[in-house]
Structures are given as C-alpha cells and as structure tokens.
Amino acid sequence: MKKLTKQAGLGVVVGLVVLVAGSRGSAAEISFDFRDPKRVNNVTFVLDSDLEPIMGVASGIQGAVQFDPKKPQATTGKIEIEAKAVHVSNSRMLSKLQSEEWLDIANHTTITFVIKSVKSAKRVKKKAGASLLNVVGEFTIKGVTKEVAVMIEATHLPGRLGDRTHGRQKGDLLVLRSTFTLKRSDFGLGPNIPTVADEMEIRVAIAGGGAPATKEK
C-alpha cells in the first residue's frame, strides 16, 4: 500500500514537472522592447544622386517585436522611427528632407513598419540563434502605407540582456538586421527628378531586450 502511495506521489510530481515544462514551452514568446538608450540601433538609407550618394541615419527608434525562438514564423510586432530623428550630414539637405516636399515632419511624425506575417523562417546554419525570416509587413512613410516583403535576419541571444544593461535587467536580446529597397515615388517623397534616384536602400540594424513572461512571474 505504502509502495503504491509512493508511486502515485512520484507520478504526480512527474506530471507537475511535465505540465510546468509544457506551459513554459507554449509561453516562450518574448516581447522585445526596441527602445535604445545606448544609441546603437540605427536605420540608414542610401539614395543615389548625381553628385554623391545621399546617406541618412535614423535614430529615435522604438517599438516592440513578439518573437518566439522556437516558432520564429509566429513573429509579429511594430517598429517606429521618429521622422524628425532622420538625419543627413548636410544642413541644407536636412531642412529639405524635413520639408513638406519630402518627409513633412510637421504633419507626419512617425515612420512605422508593422510585421503582419512571416511567410517562411529558416535557421541560419553558421550563426547560433539566427533565423532568416521572410516577412510581409506594412511600411508607412508620410502617411502612405505600402505592403512590402522583406528578408529579416533575427538573432536571438538568450540571457544577454544583463550584459548590455550591466545586470540591471535580466532577459534575452533580439537583433534584427535587414537590407531592402523602397521606391520613394511610392510614398511621395521628394520631386520626381532624374538627378536623385527613385530607389532607396534601407539598412536596418536594431536590437531589443525582453524577458520571457513566465520568468518575470
């Protein structure tokens, strides 16, 4: 009888462990916050012109991405850039960029990218924790929203948030890298002049931190 009770108790314990492990597995989605006090996150754009390539840098990035390391294809999220934080190295060009003709920062304060769905996701073999996501998203610039398909390399760095915050926060890091092209004419950016190319290359290199919800409890 005693043996039977012991076995039943062991069974309950094993069952509980399996249940807890199972619940952790299903709730492994982490919300990564992309606010960046270290000012490392950046989105750059390169636009070819007759004189020289125009390069701009956008800081002031924020937003959140929900990422499950076990199910990267379930990734969703939204990244926002402050329109006034888009910067070019020539002051006259900067005022032109911020004007109504280009970004119109007075009326359109943010540039957003919303991850709508992930068509496919595959692991990058030579890079630990990295996945290549074929993302369908919505890009909004100057109030114009266009659906775009972009390839994003998402690298999950488990337990590395503490290294970045000197132990103040515990959790994981998610690094997103992507390079894609957009047509400025699609968003009504600037006049249609042959001296400045229509296609602009966007390079995204951002990192966000987050802790799994189950760990926080």
Place this chain on the structure above:
Amino acid sequence: MMHRVIAECEGFGLERNFDDGQTLRLQRSYEAVMKKWSLIAGVGVVLVTWILWIARGCHTGLTHNTAYRSVPDPITGLTGLVPEPAWIPGIDFLGWGFLWGAVIAAIGWIGDAWRQASGNSSSRKK
C-alpha cells in the same frame, strides 16, 4: 612726353631717378592700388579656400555639417552611428570660394571701368 614717363613709372614703381639727377615721385592712382589689392585679396580667398578644402579631406560631395561617430556594441555586434557636429567642406564650398575670389579680384577692374565710363560721360557733357 610727360604723360609717357608717368606711364612708364607706374609700371616700375613709385619712384624713378633720371640721369640729370632729378627724381620723379609718383603716387599710384587710386585705381591702380585698387586693382593690385583686389587681385591680391581675390587670389588670397581662392588659395585659402583651396587649402581648407585639401586640408579637410578633398571631399567631392556637398559640404557636410555632421560626421557620424561609430559606436560598436560587442554584445549585439551592431555599430551605432551617432551624429556629431563637424565641418567637411565639399565642392560647393570650393565653388563659392573660387567665385568670391574672382569677384573680389575683379572689383578693381570693375571700379576702374565704372570710373572711366562715368569720367567719359561727364567730359562729354562738358
């Protein structure tokens, strides 16, 4: 005859000694001084522009007012770009410098031509 000598003297300088022991001192005309100094100033502006452009890296694009400082993050492998005030003169600076140099250098000649024109018109009136 005297007119010819003055013209020659102007070419050589402000003073000329003659064989008979006489010295002719000439004060250069206002126009000649203006021409000389406007030319010197114009060439100076062009040279300073050119030297500054070379010293700051011979940038063939537009003048930059900002440079980006790289901030590497060893944990994520990302490199942040932080804008910082900097001055990198480009070909627009070079062009404006050369244009201003030419304008300054031409001031003497323009003034002279204007003076001559106004002198001719006033003499015609008389």
